[in-house]
Amino acid sequence: MASISIDVSAIVREVRSLVTEIKNERTAEKEKAKAAQMLVYRSLSLHPALDRMHPPTGMLADVDWYTELRFSFTSGIFRKLGQNEHFRRMALLGDTGTRARIMMLLLWIIGHRLAEDSVAKLLSTAMGDAIRRDGNLDLEAELVSLDSVKRVLTSLQKMIKTKIPLPPDRNPFQGRDYNITDEDLALPRSELWGYELPEEQQYEYNIRRNPVLLLRPLSGKIIIPETKLTMLIIQWAACNFGLGKKVYSAQDIDHEAFWNADPPLSTNQDDDGDDDHISDWSSSSSKDSFAFEAHAGVGDPPYESMWEDEPMEDWVHSRFCSAYGVHAWAHQSFVRVLLFNSFSASQTLPTSSHISKAVHVANQLSCRLPMDILQYAEQFIVARSLLVWRETYADKPWKPEFRVLPPEERGLLVIFVDALRWDEAQSWIDVEHPSVFGDVREFLMNPLRYCQDSPDILALPRLASQYTPSGINVLPELDSDICICGECPAISSQLPASLESFRHQYFSITSFRPQDCNALARTWEPMISAAEEWLEDLVSRVECQFTLFHVVARP
Numbered sequence: 001m002a003s004i005s006i007d008v009s010a011i012v013r014e015v016r017s018l019v020t021e022i023k024n025e026r027t028a029e030k031e032k033a034k035a036a037q038m039l040v041y042r043s044l045s046l047h048p049a050l051d052r053m054h055p056p057t058g059m060l061a062d063v064d065w066y067t068e069l070r071f072s073f074t075s076g077i078f079r080k081l082g083q084n085e086h087f088r089r090m091a092l093l094g095d096t097g098t099r100a101r102i103m104m105l106l107l108w109i110i111g112h113r114l115a116e117d118s119v120a121k122l123l124s125t126a127m128g129d130a131i132r133r134d135g136n137l138d139l140e141a142e143l144v145s146l147d148s149v150k151r152v153l154t155s156l157q158k159m160i161k162t163k164i165p166l167p168p169d170r171n172p173f174q175g176r177d178y179n180i181t182d183e184d185l186a187l188p189r190s191e192l193w194g195y196e197l198p199e200e201q202q203y204e205y206n207i208r209r210n211p212v213l214l215l216r217p218l219s220g221k222i223i224i225p226e227t228k229l230t231m232l233i234i235q236w237a238a239c240n241f242g243l244g245k246k247v248y249s250a251q252d253i254d255h256e257a258f259w260n261a262d263p264p265l266s267t268n269q270d271d272d273g274d275d276d277h278i279s280d281w282s283s284s285s286s287k288d289s290f291a292f293e294a295h296a297g298v299g300d301p302p303y304e305s306m307w308e309d310e311p312m313e314d315w316v317h318s319r320f321c322s323a324y325g326v327h328a329w330a331h332q333s334f335v336r337v338l339l340f341n342s343f344s345a346s347q348t349l350p351t352s353s354h355i356s357k358a359v360h361v362a363n364q365l366s367c368r369l370p371m372d373i374l375q376y377a378e379q380f381i382v383a384r385s386l387l388v389w390r391e392t393y394a395d396k397p398w399k400p401e402f403r404v405l406p407p408e409e410r411g412l413l414v415i416f417v418d419a420l421r422w423d424e425a426q427s428w429i430d431v432e433h434p435s436v437f438g439d440v441r442e443f444l445m446n447p448l449r450y451c452q453d454s455p456d457i458l459a460l461p462r463l464a465s466q467y468t469p470s471g472i473n474v475l476p477e478l479d480s481d482i483c484i485c486g487e488c489p490a491i492s493s494q495l496p497a498s499l500e501s502f503r504h505q506y507f508s509i510t511s512f513r514p515q516d517c518n519a520l521a522r523t524w525e526p527m528i529s530a531a532e533e534w535l536e537d538l539v540s541r542v543e544c545q546f547t548l549f550h551v552v553a554r555p
Contacts, residue, residue, distance in 0.1 A: 011042050011096060015131070016139060018042075022148050036148035040156070041090050043143070044107075045099035046130040049215045052258040053102070053242045084165060086156065102241070104156070109172060109236055110211050111160045113183060113229055118211060119157045125212045127153070165424075172236050174438060183229035184208075193249060194224040194262035205261075207233050214244065214259065222253065223261035234261045248486055263486070301446035302462035312421065316414060319444065323456045324411025329355055334362040337378045337385075339415040344385035347398045349412045382422045389434055398436055402443045407456040416440050478523045485517035492520065 018039040022032045086104065090097040107126060111119040131139055143149055164171050172178065189195055194202055203221040205213060207230040213223070214237050223244075225231040237243045238261065245257040253260050306315050313331050321327040329335050338358040339350045350358070365374060402410065420441050443450050451457040458464060478492040 011046055012131075012139070015039055015042050015143075019139070019142050019146070022146055032148045033151070036146065036152045037086075037089060038093070039143070039149060040127065040152045041086075041093060041100040042096055043127050043130050044103045045093070045096045046133055047099075047103050047126060047215070048129065048133050049106075049243060049258070050099050050103055052217070084159070086159060106215075106237065106241055106243070107156075108160050108164055110207070110214060110233055112164060112173060114208060114211055116157065116161065118208065119160050120153070122211045123153050123156055123160075126215060129212075129215065172232055178232070183232075184227050186227060187225060187231065192224055192262055194222045197222060197250065206230055218259040219255065221260075222247065223259055225261065225263070231263055235263060246486075248484075301448075303447070303460075304445040306462065307445060312417065316417060318461050320411055320414045322461050323459050324407065324414075326411050326414055329359050330414045332359065332362050333418055334365065334374055334378060335359055336415050337381050337418050338362065339412075340419055341381050341385040343415060344389035345392070347389075347393055347396070349409055350415065378418060379422060382419050386419065386423075386437075393434070397434060400436070400439075402439075402447075402450040403454070407454070410451075410454075410456065413440060413444060416444065420444070476523055476527055478519060480519075482522065483517060483519040485519075488517065488519040492523070 018035045021027055021035045022039070027035070087101055090100045090104070093100065103126070107122060111122045114122065127143065131143060164173065173180075201221055203218065203223050204226055205223045206226045207214075208227075214233065223234065225234055234244070234246070238246045244259040244261060245252075245254050246263045247253050247260045248263075303315070303319055306318065312333075316330055317327070320330055335355070335358045338361060339354060342350060342354055342358070369377075419437075423437075447457045447460070448463065475492075478489060480489045483489060
């Protein structure tokens with residue numbers, strides 16, 4: 001791995017200099033606060049776990065993990081993360097800041113669902129491990145005694161408890177398979193092969209009891225997750241940070257790895273139809289674990305990028321007005337909010353009568369109330385609507401099949417855009433939404449994932465220039481029974497359907513799969529062979545007897 005080289009001694013000297021500056025009575029409080037922040041950031045960049053991170057297998061196997069992550073903080077899935085106050089300031093520290101941000105993001109994911117006192121202990125222990133890496137025990141004692149440093153750690157502690165500013169489909173705690181109510185559910189021992197090992201090699205692990213374990217090397221033992229939450233964190237640490245290794249048998253154990261962990265193997269659901277069977281949860285969670293990988297080298301879907309970069313009404317016009325007959329009312333945000341409120345209470349998309357009434361109400365209110373009052377009302381209505389939806393229809397969830405919805409109804413989904421924007425702004429809390437809420441967002445941002453051959457979708461301006469009905473090819477479906485590594489179904493499910501994107505990823509995916517698992521290659525090989533035969537029939541060699549370009553005589 002081409003990691004970032006740092007001068008540990010130089011950073012330690014900078015930390016000592018910052019300690020001196022903070023202790024100086026003549027230093028202004030504002031400067032002390034700034035120095036304390038830089039001190040904490042530089043300390044985190046020294047954490048030894050950073051030196052043991054490796055690029056994940058699969059999609060990210062052939063990229064520079066640190067460079068890729070550093071670039072992504074200014075675009076793509078890390079765009080909102082880069083807007084965080086601490087992450088913005090870390091960005092000023094160059095390579096040191098990059099390492100600090102990687103460490104901080106990992107701490108955020110590990111500590112997010114822990115109690116506040118556990119988060120505080122996680123932060124202080126992580127910083128202590130970083131400073132102690134070269135035996136700086138006296139420096140560690142100085143740091144923990146500084147009030148200004150304690151305030152920075154308190155700020156980071158509060159940040160870790162807020163919602164992680166990543167898109168829902170790439171956020172471990174907002175995926176469709178994450179359920180806050182069963183995160184502490186015990187994993188069935190029958191699905192954990194680690195219990196077959198001698199007892200002295202087993203390390204039963206609960207993230208709540210010892211969160212710092214994943215940040216320290218563990219040799220001679222296999223981590224056996226006890227709860228769903230623990231398994232989720234292990235999956236993310238291994239897949240998206242390349243820290244440690246998931247092993248599926250005793251033969252897979254790597255004694256050189258940072259740690260080895262036993263994630264449950266995904267199997268078919270029991271015949272009794274128990275939806276809470278942990279195999280199903282672990283399999284789908286594995287798909288979330290590859291959230292970063294599935295988009296490597298592909299870039300954001302066009303409407304995801306536009307959502308982040310351009311005004312809301314421009315996005316609405318391109319995504320909806322250009323393909324559906326909604327232009328007359330879809331640009332009135334208050335109309336959209338009123339219709340979303342109606343939907344939340346009835347679980348039915350609006351009729352033309354509902355739309356007419358909403359337009360009338362919005363027009364009347366806009367004549368009588370100032371804009372700032374209307375905007376405040378919109379926020380209140382959205383929040384109230386989500387609450388009503390969650391409480392009223394918890395047992396009767398709305399499950400739309402976007403692919404089979406009539407085009408007119410797909411156009412009516414514009415009523416969700418204000419609720420999605422409101423949700424993204426609520427960075428200080430975890431809002432528990434109906435599970436389909438994330439599906440709607442994914443459909444709005446990446447409609448081709450659900451409707452690959454629908455004329456209304458293919459006609460959207462941001463897609464029409466890239467895809468045509470004749471250019472859409474569907475990848476063959478993976479037979480999960482032939483996979484022995486447990487990761488192939490997750491990778492396959494996250495791949496884009498378009499072969500225009502797939503062709504760039506084929507080599508890196510197949511080249512870096514485990515040698516004993518060729519499920520993906522076996523699935524795709526017939527398609528690749530057919531494409532090669534088609535190309536051979538299409539292309540012919542042309543030999544010309546004449547000079548196509550005049551030869552210019554040179555003096």
